[in-house]
Amino acid sequence: MNDDIVKIFVFVDALGWKQAERYDFLRDLLPERRKIEMQFGYSCTAIPTILTGERPSVHGHLAFYDYAPSKSPFGKMRFLAPFLRPKSFWRRGRVRGQLSKLVKRLYGFTGYFQLYGVPLERLPKLDYCEKTDIFAKGGLAPVKNLADTWEEQSRRYLISDWRLPEDENFRIATEAVRKGEVDRAFVYSAAFDALQHDNVGRDEMLRPKVEKYARSIRDLHQALVEAGRPFELTVFSDHGMTPLRGTIAAPAALEKTGLVWGEDYASAIDSTMARFWWLKDGAEEKVRAAFAVFPGRWLTEDEMRYHGIWREDHKFGDAIFLADAGIQFAPSDMGVKPLNGMHGFDPADEDSAACCLSTVPVPGGVRRVCDYFSMMTV
Numbered sequence: 095m096n097d098d099i100v101k102i103f104v105f106v107d108a109l110g111w112k113q114a115e116r117y118d119f120l121r122d123l124l125p126e127r128r129k130i131e132m133q134f135g136y137s138c139t140a141i142p143t144i145l146t147g148e149r150p151s152v153h154g155h156l157a158f159y160d161y162a163p164s165k166s167p168f169g170k171m172r173f174l175a176p177f178l179r180p181k182s183f184w185r186r187g188r189v190r191g192q193l194s195k196l197v198k199r200l201y202g203f204t205g206y207f208q209l210y211g212v213p214l215e216r217l218p219k220l221d222y223c224e225k226t227d228i229f230a231k232g233g234l235a236p237v238k239n240l241a242d243t244w245e246e247q248s249r250r251y252l253i254s255d256w257r258l259p260e261d262e263n264f265r266i267a268t269e270a271v272r273k274g275e276v277d278r279a280f281v282y283s284a285a286f287d288a289l290q291h292d293n294v295g296r297d298e299m300l301r302p303k304v305e306k307y308a309r310s311i312r313d314l315h316q317a318l319v320e321a322g323r324p325f326e327l328t329v330f331s332d333h334g335m336t337p338l339r340g341t342i343a344a345p346a347a348l349e350k351t352g353l354v355w356g357e358d359y360a361s362a363i364d365s366t367m368a369r370f371w372w373l374k375d376g377a378e379e380k381v382r383a384a385f386a387v388f389p390g391r392w393l394t395e396d397e398m399r400y401h402g403i404w405r406e407d408h409k410f411g412d413a414i415f416l417a418d419a420g421i422q423f424a425p426s427d428m429g430v431k432p433l434n435g436m437h438g439f440d441p442a443d444e445d446s447a448a449c450c451l452s453t454v455p456v457p458g459g460v461r462r463v464c465d466y467f468s469m470m471t472v
Contacts, residue, residue: 100271101277102267102271103278103279104330105329105330106329107137107284107331108287108290110334110335110449111448111449112444112447114331117301119451123311126454127451127456128456128461130448132447132463133402134440135157136437137287138206138224139156140333144467146234146239147466147467147468148237151402152402156410157367160362160409161220161411168222169218171218172218190210203224204225206256210428211426216356219360229254229256240253244471249278251276252276254266256282263281263282267279271318272320281314283307285303286303286307287335291335291435291436293434328453329451330448330450331450334437336420336437337420338422338434339421340420343424359371360373362411363426366437366438366439367414367415367417369411369414370412382413393415393416416439417439418439419439450466
């Protein structure tokens, strides 16, 4: 380990390769640039991958909800079913937001938690993956995360508090660097992801945000220069953003099969993929027939192994249907309406690629999102 070099890593959620190139983002400051293959899944998949260097098959985070009746923390909520009517009221965004805060407090979850559009009556048969703060020491146990590793290395480190506004996280990191208080830092910024979901491709909305990031990172760079120690500054992301091109109405198609959720099959329908667990013979054939008309494909075992999402226990599902790039499931367990932009499609899609930008050459082995960890822990 080279303890003399200060290494600062800035994670900008959804600053994809196409966005970085389009805006020529900090090319003068960060001339070493590489397109990075996105981790299959969403930010809730990519962030644990970044923080551990492991794939979902190891760290266990692919999507927020999995079918797992024996592990569900929501068992007692089955007694609330008679009180959760009318369903239309409990589907409202603001109601869901307040209910999510209440459930998080009642269950003592310390990680990010949202009910999104999951049917409440299904919760007692679902498990949630992010019950603990994945950024904190032990947050992804038994897998070691970045905090665990930097602690073992006796680093003076800073990992941003994901609950704070990103401007505050930049300020805290810049001040810590200026004072010489850290030799490693992971600076977290997530607002660009939400902005692109609503405004993908809208230059008048995105450019000001990109320019603001540039100013914050330049301030951080100046603090590194003024501190007078050798340093490396690296900015990386987890994925890009794909514009909406169409939708899939999965619930209506599944209802026509006559199959009953929780008896014949179970599902977790995210924005870009539908995961299924087959509970009775014949269910798989009916669901596959219903989905045959939809733009997308069923992933093969080889594909799942390549993307690091295959598990022998089928935690992530017995089968996964991935929508074509730009096609969203709507309604889904994530919400009623599609968003203008989404990620979580095939990592090979050109809009999906992430980026790694640095003051120094990007290590040759850093090609995928899972490779960032090795770069941060040397």
